[in-house]
Amino acid sequence: MVNHMVQQAVLDRVFAALSDPTRRGILVRLGQSPATVGELAEPTGMTLTGMKKHVQVLEDAGLVVTEKVGRSRQCRLSAAPLDEAMAWIGFYQRLWARRLDGLDAYFTLNPDPKGPAT
Amino acid sequence: MSLEMRMERRLPATPEQVFDAYTDAEKQKVWFSILDEEPGIVEIEVDLRVGGKQTAVWGPSPDALFRETQTFLEIDRPHRLVTESTGVSPDGMTMTTRIEISFEAAGDGTLMTVVQSGFPAPEIRDFFVAEVWAGALARIEAFVLREHADA
Numbered sequence: 001m002v003n004h005m006v007q008q009a010v011l012d013r014v015f016a017a018l019s020d021p022t023r024r025g026i027l028v029r030l031g032q033s034p035a036t037v038g039e040l041a042e043p044t045g046m047t048l049t050g051m052k053k054h055v056q057v058l059e060d061a062g063l064v065v066t067e068k069v070g071r072s073r074q075c076r077l078s079a080a081p082l083d084e085a086m087a088w089i090g091f092y093q094r095l096w097a098r099r100l101d102g103l104d105a106y107f108t109l110n111p112d113p114k115g116p117a118t
Numbered sequence: 119m120s121l122e123m124r125m126e127r128r129l130p131a132t133p134e135q136v137f138d139a140y141t142d143a144e145k146q147k148v149w150f151s152i153l154d155e156e157p158g159i160v161e162i163e164v165d166l167r168v169g170g171k172q173t174a175v176w177g178p179s180p181d182a183l184f185r186e187t188q189t190f191l192e193i194d195r196p197h198r199l200v201t202e203s204t205g206v207s208p209d210g211m212t213m214t215t216r217i218e219i220s221f222e223a224a225g226d227g228t229l230m231t232v233v234q235s236g237f238p239a240p241e242i243r244d245f246f247v248a249e250v251w252a253g254a255l256a257r258i259e260a261f262v263l264r265e266h267a268d269a
Contacts, residue, residue, distance in 0.1 A: 092234055096234070097125070102149040105149065106145070106149035
């Protein structure tokens with residue numbers, strides 16, 4: 001339950017981060033290549049401080065990771081929020097393959113029309 | 119746009135037989151492990167009524183157990199079964215989804231179709247697919263992407 005709530009909180013942060021067009025623009029820009037906060041701010045006409053706030057929101061949501069390089073902060077995309085959903089879907093794919101294979105083997109090995117004895 | 123996982127299998131038994139084998143706790147223990155080369159841990163409890171729960175716990179060892187609790191939402195023997203599923207991984211992560219299973223007579227067997235939906239973050243994925251990583255998710259072949267008319 002606690003983990004579920006933590007997960008929901010993470011998703012809430014992701015959705016909040018994506019609700020802003022400036023932040024979506026940052027992600028699109030970082031989809032091309034990593035960039036410093038200054039490089040992200042320049043084409044928008046935004047101040048460094050303003051851009052840092054947006055980057056911080058994206059970082060808190062796990063969508064962006066940043067790293068101090070010299071005097072500037074390098075930003076790049078992170079796939080972490082997607083990875084979690086992908087891991088679960090992969091898990092369920094394997095689970096259903098196991099279930100269907102098991103049912104298939106069960107009926108193939110026990111072809112009694114009244115159903116296999118248990 | 120929503121994200122689903124869909125699987126289907128034709129089974130050599132009637133829909134009634136498949137439905138009963140799928141939902142009966144004792145039969146589940148048999149077929150769930152029937153192909154295992156090494157014995158693992160499988161515990162299954164079923165309360166087959168709308169609002170009732172099915173709990174399954176399985177894994178290779180006590181410290182690596184998955185737990186899945188399904189709450190029955192619709193029971194229409196032998197045609198259809200709908201549940202809400204909450205899975206818990208050994209590291210404590212949880213995932214709640216919806217599972218719809220249909221059992222259709224097909225020749226002398228049954229076509230069993232499983233659709234699991236409600237995996238979170240489809241909006242995130244849509245955004246990334248559309249604007250950031252076009253095509254990056256194509257490697258996951260078993261997904262069925264359903265587009266709304268306005269998508």
